[in-house]
Amino acid sequence: MEITFKGKRALVTGASQGIGREIVIQLVKCQAEVVAVARNKELLDTLQKEVPSIRTIPLDLSDWNATREALSNIGPIDLLVNNAGLAILGPLTEVKEDDVNRLFDINVKAMINVTQIVVKNLLSRNAPGSIVNLSSQASLVGLLDHSVYCATKGAVDAFTRAAALEYGPKNIRVNAVNPTVILTDMGRLGWSDPKVADPMLQKIPLRRFGEVHEVVDAVVYLLSNKSSMITGTCLPVDGGYVAT
Incomplete structure (x- = not known):
């Protein structure tokens, strides 16, 4: 499946490392013009x-x-990844x-704020758009010692569905991706x-954790016209964890 974003501008938050960094790299490979946002300037420079x-x-x-x-004068954005x-x-x-x-400031409020900025611009141009929010399996199941984190990701999913309903008539699609443990550098260290x-792996039918590219591929697909009839969806990338 060939995906191209030629002529499109994308904004990616949390872009300096891990999944966000790889999303930026893949979007550029797909010919998008990319604006990368993150707190760590040194990592952004690299x-x-x-x-x-x-x-x-x-x-x-x-x-x-x-x-x-900071984002008021970045120009038109067609694709947004709230990572x-x-x-x-x-x-x-x-x-x-x-x-x-x-x-809540990072996982929920920042997502709402950036989405509002991008949607207002899309509406002002009467342009179609695609937004993908990075959620988590923690929105779909309870995880030990994750109570507040689970609450924030539940909010991400609810926001995704409501925004999809509100802006679908304007041809602005909003979806979420809900990964399990992903083997970023931090993921490898933490797990x-x-x-x-092992207790987590036993709950995953595929008996492994996810690789970064498996989340990136899902995000790129949902951003693209290949998913043109998909909106309001929260897509688990979890090896079957939440389905069993």
Whole structure:
């Protein structure tokens, strides 16, 4: 299946490492013009050295007003990937207010803010668009020590469905991808202990964790015209975890 985004501009948040970084690289391979947003300027600089054609914007997306100011003049955006995310894990009884605020600021508020900016621009141009939100299997099942994180990803899914309903008549599609554990550098580190990994693996029918490219491929498909009849969908990329 050949996918091209020639003539399209894409905005990717959380673009400096992991899944976001690989999404940027793949979109450029598919001929998109890409704007990469992340908090870590040094990592963005290394990404730009690898992919010189991109535009980078170092930005703390948890700051609502700074985000609106920084993205106000980026020009038309046709494709949006809300990839920026944060995980703070631990027992519910030990959750602090600051933890809740940080998780919702990045995982939910930043997504809403950036989406609003992009949708307003699409509407002003009467242009079609495609938006993909990075959610998690944590929105679909309960995970131990993930209570607030699960709540934020549940909000991502609910927002995805409501935004898809609202803007479908304008030919703006909104979908989500819900991965299981993905073997980014951080994923490999966090799940390297068999005592931690094995119980999770036993719940995955494919008996393995996901690779980064398997999430990237799903995101690129949902952004593309190959998925032109798909909106409001939350797509598990989880080896069958939530289906069994």
